[in-house]
Amino acid sequence: MNKMLKQLHHQGKIWSAAQIHKVVETIDSGYPELNKNLHGGLPCQGVIEVQTINGIGELRLFLPYLLNLLHAELAQHQQTRQLVFIAPPAQISALMLLQASIPLENLLIISSQKPEESLWAAEQCLKSGCCFAVLLWQQLLAVHQVKRLKQAATTGNAVQIIFRSPHSVDLALPVSLSLALEAQPVGLKVHVKKQLGGWPCKAFTVDMHKQWPSLTVTNVDTCKNNGVLSNVVVPLSSRQRFRHVVPSADSQRSGVNAS
Amino acid sequence: MLWLYIDFPSLQLDCIQAGKAKRTAESHVDSLPALVIVDAKKNCIRQLNESATEQDLRLGMGLAMAASLVDKLCVLPYNMAEEESYLMTLAEQLYSVTANIALFPPHGLALQVDDMLRLYHHLEHYIATIRLVLAPFKLSAYFACGYSPLSAQLLACAGISLLSTDKSKIATAIATLPVECLFISNKAKENMTRLGIKTFAQLQALEVAELATRLDANTMDYLAQLNAKVTKSLVLYQPKHAFEHSVELLYEISTINILLHPIKQLLTVLEAFLKRRDYLCLQIELRLFNRAEGLSHSLQQALLISSAAGEYLAKHWLNLVNLKLTSVKLLAPITKISLSVKQFQANTGEVDDIFLGRRGQLSFAQLASLLVNKLGDEKVLRMQLGNDHRAEFASHYLPFMSHSVISDAVVTPKAIKSKQLNSAKAMYKKATSKHAFSDKLPLRPSFILPEPEPLLSNVSIMHGPERIETAWWEQSAGQYRNNEVNSTISQGHHYQRDYFIAKNAQGQCCWVYREEKNQWYIHGYFS
Numbered sequence: 001m002n003k004m005l006k007q008l009h010h011q012g013k014i015w016s017a018a019q020i021h022k023v024v025e026t027i028d029s030g031y032p033e034l035n036k037n038l039h040g041g042l043p044c045q046g047v048i049e050v051q052t053i054n055g056i057g058e059l060r061l062f063l064p065y066l067l068n069l070l071h072a073e074l075a076q077h078q079q080t081r082q083l084v085f086i087a088p089p090a091q092i093s094a095l096m097l098l099q100a101s102i103p104l105e106n107l108l109i110i111s112s113q114k115p116e117e118s119l120w121a122a123e124q125c126l127k128s129g130c131c132f133a134v135l136l137w138q139q140l141l142a143v144h145q146v147k148r149l150k151q152a153a154t155t156g157n158a159v160q161i162i163f164r165s166p167h168s169v170d171l172a173l174p175v176s177l178s179l180a181l182e183a184q185p186v187g188l189k190v191h192v193k194k195q196l197g198g199w200p201c202k203a204f205t206v207d208m209h210k211q212w213p214s215l216t217v218t219n220v221d222t223c224k225n226n227g228v229l230s231n232v233v234v235p236l237s238s239r240q241r242f243r244h245v246v247p248s249a250d251s252q253r254s255g256v257n258a259s
Numbered sequence: 260m261l262w263l264y265i266d267f268p269s270l271q272l273d274c275i276q277a278g279k280a281k282r283t284a285e286s287h288v289d290s291l292p293a294l295v296i297v298d299a300k301k302n303c304i305r306q307l308n309e310s311a312t313e314q315d316l317r318l319g320m321g322l323a324m325a326a327s328l329v330d331k332l333c334v335l336p337y338n339m340a341e342e343e344s345y346l347m348t349l350a351e352q353l354y355s356v357t358a359n360i361a362l363f364p365p366h367g368l369a370l371q372v373d374d375m376l377r378l379y380h381h382l383e384h385y386i387a388t389i390r391l392v393l394a395p396f397k398l399s400a401y402f403a404c405g406y407s408p409l410s411a412q413l414l415a416c417a418g419i420s421l422l423s424t425d426k427s428k429i430a431t432a433i434a435t436l437p438v439e440c441l442f443i444s445n446k447a448k449e450n451m452t453r454l455g456i457k458t459f460a461q462l463q464a465l466e467v468a469e470l471a472t473r474l475d476a477n478t479m480d481y482l483a484q485l486n487a488k489v490t491k492s493l494v495l496y497q498p499k500h501a502f503e504h505s506v507e508l509l510y511e512i513s514t515i516n517i518l519l520h521p522i523k524q525l526l527t528v529l530e531a532f533l534k535r536r537d538y539l540c541l542q543i544e545l546r547l548f549n550r551a552e553g554l555s556h557s558l559q560q561a562l563l564i565s566s567a568a569g570e571y572l573a574k575h576w577l578n579l580v581n582l583k584l585t586s587v588k589l590l591a592p593i594t595k596i597s598l599s600v601k602q603f604q605a606n607t608g609e610v611d612d613i614f615l616g617r618r619g620q621l622s623f624a625q626l627a628s629l630l631v632n633k634l635g636d637e638k639v640l641r642m643q644l645g646n647d648h649r650a651e652f653a654s655h656y657l658p659f660m661s662h663s664v665i666s667d668a669v670v671t672p673k674a675i676k677s678k679q680l681n682s683a684k685a686m687y688k689k690a691t692s693k694h695a696f697s698d699k700l701p702l703r704p705s706f707i708l709p710e711p712e713p714l715l716s717n718v719s720i721m722h723g724p725e726r727i728e729t730a731w732w733e734q735s736a737g738q739y740r741n742n743e744v745n746s747t748i749s750q751g752h753h754y755q756r757d758y759f760i761a762k763n764a765q766g767q768c769c770w771v772y773r774e775e776k777n778q779w780y781i782h783g784y785f786s
Contacts, residue, residue, distance in 0.1 A: 054706070057786060088706065089706060093707050104642050104643065109642060
């Protein structure tokens with residue numbers, strides 16, 4: 001019996017709790033807080049689900065990670081695979097990607113409108129083996145669809161990141177990692193809902209001030225600016241919304257209350 | 260010189276039936292209807308199938324008589340052009356085993372044998388090879404040898420299969436033929452019968468000089484060529500550079516799944532064509548024809564199917580065609596399909612990592628062609644920097660196919676290789692010298708809205724302002740630029756905007772701007 005156990009252990013068919021860090025191969029996410037809570041970083045392979053509203057920094061959370069993946073590929077094979085964006089909510093700006101040092105030659109954008117087309121494209125890209133990451137904006141996901149994506153990601157050694165709006169119909173999707181993001185003045189509040197080879201942990205804050213000083217505030221700033229209304233923009237009143245094309249000179253203006 | 264003439268008396272019929280037999284292989288052969296091909300000009304049957312012969316139909320019968328003999332008669336018009344195109348297909352296939360092929364349209368081929376005997380040693384081997392090539396077409400054919408192409412033709416067209424290198428054997432076989440078999444004008448034949456010449460042997464017995472006074476020059480010319488005294492100038496088959504094939508469907512097809520079968524047949528022919536030449540092709544054109552008023556085949560639609568990587572395998576092309584057809588709606592049942600390829604590329608092989616191999620199943624170009632064919636050209640995009648400081652012009656999308664592939668495809672393989680190396684090196688350098696120039700770029704939102712939206716909620720400003728104004732040299736050219744470069748953005752007019760980075764109540768980082776008249780808009784999101 002003991003001999004058999006040993007043999008099985010040798011073949012790597014038995015998983016022991018001590019090996020927890022080896023279950024998922026991870027790579028530095030670029031944010032120390034994230035690395036700490038996710039056993040060293042984000043997974044190199046598999047499906048990552050992100051529940052977030054658009055425009056709070058969800059892409060910025062993954063940009064250093066994608067860049068790290070890219071560098072790891074370059075160091076290994078002297079050539080890189082593609083990064084694919086499928087059905088982004090608006091036009092993606094090339095300047096933003098260049099700022100994050102992601103080369104445009106390695107970028108493919110698929111602007112499909114139908115969810116089934118997006119899923120099909122994602123699966124094809126993943127399993128082709130010539131894309132290292134596929135970013136997909138998709139609301140509805142079924143268990144079997146995620147399983148297929150996961151299978152495809154394993155085949156092509158790629159990672160699939162799916163952005164969904166928060167509180168989506170919460171089935172137990174077979175994803176490798178599930179994160180829920182919330183906006184914070186300093187960056188993002190990350191809530192790990194599920195991770196492969198680990199436990200869901202308490203929500204923590206990721207500080208993005210170092211990478212993106214203009215988009216975030218430091219903790220000190222928050223305290224100082226709290227309650228100060230100096231930079232609040234009052235939007236157009238609802239009556240004006242419909243007349244904003246031809247405003248009269250004396251109409252009630254909206255604007256910055258100069259401090 | 261020894262020639263082998265192959266006559267296909269029912270070429271059009273056989274080709275149509277071969278296509279059908281493949282599809283209905285399981286069903287009984289004897290259930291085939293009587294099929295006749297009628298020459299519309301002479302109103303007589305030119306070709307007929309076995310079941311038609313069984314029902315007492317004969318060649319040369321009038322259509323009315325045939326119709327009165329058989330109640331379920333399938334009639335097709337004789338089409339010489341079609342038959343000639345079938346003949347070209349045969350010549351193309353035969354070209355792989357024999358060198359000189361003289362075309363005798365509409366349904367005959369003459370092959371020069373004696374050169375080929377050096378390769379094949381025996382006539383039987385040579386004939387067996389040729390029969391092997393012709394076997395898949397299931398044609399009825401007469402083979403005959405002769406020491407001039409015309410004598411071989413004479414024998415084959417008379418329905419005599421004679422395979423021999425023996426001169427005397429051939430001569431006696433020809434001698435017994437009646438003069439009606441000769442390919443000469445009716446007037447000349449009449450002249451001969453008046454002279455009492457009935458067989459070819461009688462004709463041979465006469466002196467040439469004597470005959471010349473009675474017969475016209477054309478006939479004398481023909482006879483000289485027949486006896487190999489004068490060599491006939493022949494049209495020899497030259498392999499074509501472009502590929503063009505078509506399949507005529509026996510019945511109308513309106514289901515795409517069924518349509519794939521004849522397409523597969525065409526693609527297999529293409530594969531053989533490409534493989535023989537060691538070529539790849541990047542684009543194929545599939546034309547679908549349907550029945551229209553007066554015409555049995557009128558073009559319904561032409562589909563261009565492109566592959567980013569050169570392909571020759573029928574399997575890959577079929578996959579792409581299948582994807583393309585899913586987005587195609589057939590307007591009417593299809594009666595004919597044609598496939599044409601105009602440009603080819605030398606097969607250079609792909610450079611893969613010897614140690615890692617190919618990880619996935621496809622190369623990037625293959626993946627891109629999959630996506631483009633399924634989703635459409637306008638949905639698979641690359642990104643490019645624009646030379647403008649305004650955010651909406653600073654980056655734009657370009658269709659993938661027009662952007663990279665076509666230009667890459669033209670470049671020679673060596674250049675591609677060096678380019679790949681260079682770009683890899685450059686990229687590595689660029690990536691390692693991190694943030695060298697990226698820091699100098701202005702901060703721009705990741706998502707740019709196609710049209711700025713009016714700001715409708717409270718936001719708090721975090722950063723700004725940054726004034727962006729249309730450049731003076733653009734103010735006049737704005738309209739022009741719009742049409743030429745980026746037609747998707749319709750905001751070409753002059754503007755002056757003060758941009759701010761602001762956060763709204765949900766914590767979204769917005770890129771808002773104020774126009775001169777103090778109106779606020781959202782232009783993008785930093786995500």
